Amino acid sequence: MAENIMTVNIVTPDGVVYDHHAKLVVISTIDGEIGVMAHHAPIIAPLVIDEVRVRRVDKPHHEDSIAVNGGFLEFSNDLVSIVANSAERARDIDLRRAEYAKQKAEDTIKVAEEKHNVDELARAQVSLRKAINRINVSSHRN
Structure with a gap:
C-alpha cells in the first residue's frame, strides 16, 4: 500500500x-x-x-x-x-423518510414546548438534528 x-x-x-x-x-x-x-x-x-x-x-x-x-x-x-x-x-438515504422524520420531530418539538416537557423536547431536538443531517448528506449522492 x-x-x-x-x-x-x-x-x-x-x-x-x-x-x-x-x-x-x-x-x-x-x-x-x-x-x-x-x-x-x-x-x-x-x-x-x-x-x-x-x-x-x-x-x-x-x-x-x-x-x-x-x-x-x-x-x-x-x-x-x-x-x-x-x-x-x-447513496443509501431515503430522502422522503428523512423529510418525514424532520417534520415529525418539528411537530414533537412544538408540542413539547407547549407542555414544557424538557425530556421530550431534548429527544425531539436530537431527532431533528439527525433528520437534517441525513437530508444534507443525501444531497451529496454520487
Missing part, C-alpha cells in the same frame, strides 16, 4: 457501513471539525451528529459523504475507525 494511504471503517451495531482506502477524512468532533491524513498522531474523539467526508484513493476528485449520528473516532496506525449508533452513506 502507498505510504500516504489510510483505511477508513465506519461500523454500527448493524455492521460495516463504510470500508475504503482514503487520503483524507474530515470529521466533526465535540471540539470541532478535524481532518485526518495518513501518519496523523493517534487520536480518540467523541463525534457529533454530522457528515463525515472521505477523499478516497480510487476517486481523488470525489468525496464520499456519510451521515453519522454521534459515536466516536479512533485513529492509529493509518486506520480510522468510527463507531456510531447509526450511519448512512449518501
